[in-house]
Amino acid sequence: MANHKQIARSSMQEPKVRLVKNHRPRRxxxxxxxxxxxxxxxxxxSLLIK
Structure with missing residues (x-):
């Protein structure tokens, strides 16, 4: 079960890092x-005021 949790954590962290990398140039x-x-x-x- 510990190995499964570690795999789940690593798989959850990877897209977050990718999203952060992708969002920086977009910002x-x-x-x-x-x-x-x-x-x-x-x-x-300025054109409307004139």
Whole structure:
């Protein structure tokens, strides 16, 4: 039973590590998209004010 628990723990930990590795570049990509959107919104607002 101890071996089965160890296998279950290792199998549960592997996807978490993969998810963390996959989420880091996505967060950076989302931050770039967020910056681009803020620039676009400020440009639209400045045009509307003028």
């Amino acid at each position: 950076r990509f989302n931050s770039k998209v967020f910056i681009d959107r803020t620039i676009e919104t400020t440009a639209i607002v």
